[in-house]
Amino acid sequence: MELLFTGGRVLTMDALDRIASGVAVRDGRIVAVGDSEEARRAVGPDATHVPLQGRALVPGFCDPHNHFSMTTFEPRSVDCRVPPLAGKAAVLDAIAAAADGSPEGQWIWGLGFSTGVYEPVAGDPDALLRWELDEAAPRNPVCVMDSSYHACYANSAALTLVGIDRTTPDPPGGEIRRDDRGEPNGLLWERAMDVVHHASMRSYVDTFGPDVVADLVQQNAQRHLSHGITSVGDALVMPESAEIYRLTDERGKLPIVIHQMRGGPGFFAAPEDAAGGAFIEDDVSDRLRGGIVKIFxxxxxxxxxxxxxxxxxxxxxxxxxxxxxxxxxxxxxxxxxxxxxxxxxxxxxxxxxxxxxxxxxxxxxxxxxxxxxxxxxxxxxxxxxxxxxxxxxxxxxxxxxxxxxxxxxxxxxxxxxxxxxxxxxxxxxxxxxxxxxxxxxxxxxxxxxxxxxxxxxxxxxxxxxxxxxxxxxSPLEALRTYTLNSAAAMFREHEVGSIEVGKRADLVVLSHDPSLVNADFIRQLVVQQTYVDGDLLYAV
Ligand SMILES: [Zn+2]
The missing domain is CATH 3.20.20.140 (Metal-dependent hydrolases)
Structure with missing residues (x-):
């Protein structure tokens, strides 16, 4: 299988920041980088030809800090972002609608709600309070994640399931917010959210089962490919995250490389087992890697x-x-x-x-x-x-x-x-x-x-x-931080991160060369194609 790119602005990100016009690929590896003729000579007449016509070819983006496992269940969660929702009442309506369509007792996840820009609000007046969530979802445990991912909002059923009540002390590094009477109001800060977050994730994995979960992971990977991302570091892998990656990898449905950054048993929990070498076997396949511990x-x-x-x-x-x-x-x-x-x-x-x-x-x-x-x-x-x-x-x-x-x-x-x-x-x-x-x-x-x-x-x-x-x-400096430097942060600069002979053909076609357009125009650039190991996995 051969690929030939010609007539482009190939931003190689090599040591000299060389800009080429042609690239040749064979069996998933880059075999020539140079002008269009040099590239053409490196492949046979049957190579798939991609005329770039002045568009840019850049290395696949590596995202070393991304909470991929958290967004995998997004299609099965309630979108609680404001906007597009009008406000808190609309969020509660959306949760009520989801609860109406769910079997009794099934966890409901909401994503993306925010009380403000990372500033705590005195008295929590804008939070989704426990009693409001009870009214919206009386028969289901609810966990709405704050957009910061450092807090969540839980209803009474969720609090009861994980054993949080007025006698529960705040965990070290977390706070169970309470009303004037000392009752938990459902807002859980930092480590206080670990138990609810963990229980709901566990339930999501079990409720949907491995086949559906693998499809959700694949779908999420596809979304990342649409943005030109070909490698992801999951910046907090709990046991459930590792489970969903493994079952997806076993089914051959992981199109991108995932680096599992191991945490503890809860989102903010101390990664004692991970630091002690308990997950050395995380480096399971070409697509699923490990070897890194994350500490908050x-x-x-x-x-x-x-x-x-x-x-x-x-x-x-x-x-x-x-x-x-x-x-x-x-x-x-x-x-x-x-x-x-x-x-x-x-x-x-x-x-x-x-x-x-x-x-x-x-x-x-x-x-x-x-x-x-x-x-x-x-x-x-x-x-x-x-x-x-x-x-x-x-x-x-x-x-x-x-x-x-x-x-x-x-x-x-x-x-x-x-x-x-x-x-x-x-x-x-x-x-x-x-x-x-x-x-x-x-x-x-x-x-x-x-x-x-x-x-x-x-x-x-x-x-x-x-x-x-x-x-x-500069645009090239910025691009380097997203490609070669990010690959190095994941110990992968020998494989990806630049367009050089011998490297994997993880490549992205951009509508324009970011180094040739006005800074404000970079916002308008479009990812037109994404290749992983020379396979075209996304195209507009
Ligand atoms: Zn993070």
Whole structure:
């Protein structure tokens, strides 16, 4: 099976940022990159010819931080996003309609509701309260995930099933929100949501059964292919996530590569077993990979773990990290001693500090050739921390679609906290010499790499406002963070991430070359074709 691309703008992402016009592929591998004639000479007359006619050919996008398993059940869940729904009443109506059509006792999942931009609301007036959900769904347990994925809203049936009542203490690192009388009001923050989230996911997997679940995973992969994404790192794999990937892989229905970033038994739970090497067998096939542990260092609610600087020069710690330094050090050391990669979610500058401390200690006490420790988000890191991450060789895994979705949140937080930092500082990070990988954090932010690319180059938030314009990077720099750097964050740069001879033919045809159009026009670019191992798996 041979493929021939000619007459294009081939953005190779090789070490020289070479731009070619032709590419030849045989048996899923790239065999020639050069001008159209060179490519043509490398294949026979029967090769499938794709005339690019000036369109761009780029490496398949790698999304190293994506919650793929969480969005797999989206077609069987209630869309609770506002908009498109008009408001809370419309969300409750949608849940009532789903409950009417469901057998008694079956879990109902809602996705995407939000009380605001990651800011806790005093008294929870805008939350979906337990009693409101009871009215909408009196016969079914309900779990509505907040769009941040750091909180959920549960009804009485759900709370009863998992044993949460007024006597239940808040778990460490979580809060069961309560009304004036001390009754849980259904809003569960951070680790308090683990039990409800886990029970509902377990039930979804069991209720639909392996064949339907495999089809849902395949359908979700197809959606990612439509955005040009050919490799995904699932940034929190619980036992149920691993189960759905395995059963899909066994049925040969996994068209993209999934990297399983192992967490604990609940979404925010400590990954003690994973760090102890319990899931070494996660590296099960060509499509389904493992070898990486994910640790959550800090919450979103009520605040990321920050050290804020007041105007008088004093400092104050706000927001509690999930772990003390010693605890996280031991998780990282354990994972390191088992040869595992570690990725730590750190939003606040205090969380970043603890993450860097843990990596520094692991580098010292369990030295390895190429550990590729990662910090996820790194959202409110300071300039000093950028330099420190560079000196430790830590990879930064960030999600540029956040700039579009909530760019102003970072600016506000940084200003309020008096930090020496810039929102989503790509220019500063690249100039400092950091390896920065870009992904989505979908569904917490939009999945489209092209939206991220646009954000990084234009620095425009969703409302059109410029956010730290001086942090803009070039289209090719931005593309590199989504391809070669993201592949490196997943230990796959020898296989994918650039268009070079010998690599897998994971390729994307874009309607335009992003390096030749106006920054604002990048938003209009279209993914026209996506290939994995030389197979055309998506076309407009
Ligand atoms: Zn995430």
């Amino acid at each position: 260092m800090d919450p979103v609610w009520p605040s990321p773990a920050m050290t804020v600087c007041h105007a008088d020069g004093s400092t104050e710690d706000v927001g509690a990290p999930y772990y003390g330094q010693e605890e996280v050090d031991h998780l990282v050391l354990d994972a390191a001693s088992h040869g595992l990669q570690v990725a730590i979610h750190c939003i606040g500058n205090r969380a970043v500090e603890q993450g860097l401390n843990a990596f520094e200690r692991a580098l010292r006490e369990t030295p390895r050739d190429d550990p590729r420790y990662r910090i996820e988000h790194f959202s409110l890191a300071t300039s000093e921390q950028i330099e420190r991450a560079r000196s430790l060789g830590v990879i930064i895994s960030h999600q540029p679609p956040f700039l579009n979705a909530i760019g102003e949140y970072f600016e506000t937080r940084i200003t309020q906290a008096g930090l020496d930092s810039r929102p989503i500082p790509y220019r500063e990070m690249l100039d400092a010499g950091l390896t920065v990988a870009s992904g989505s954090d979908f569904p917490c932010a939009p999945v489209e790499p092209l939206l991220g690319l646009y954000s990084l180059v234009s620095r425009r938030a969703g409302d059109g406002q410029l956010v730290a314009e001086e942090q803009a990077i």
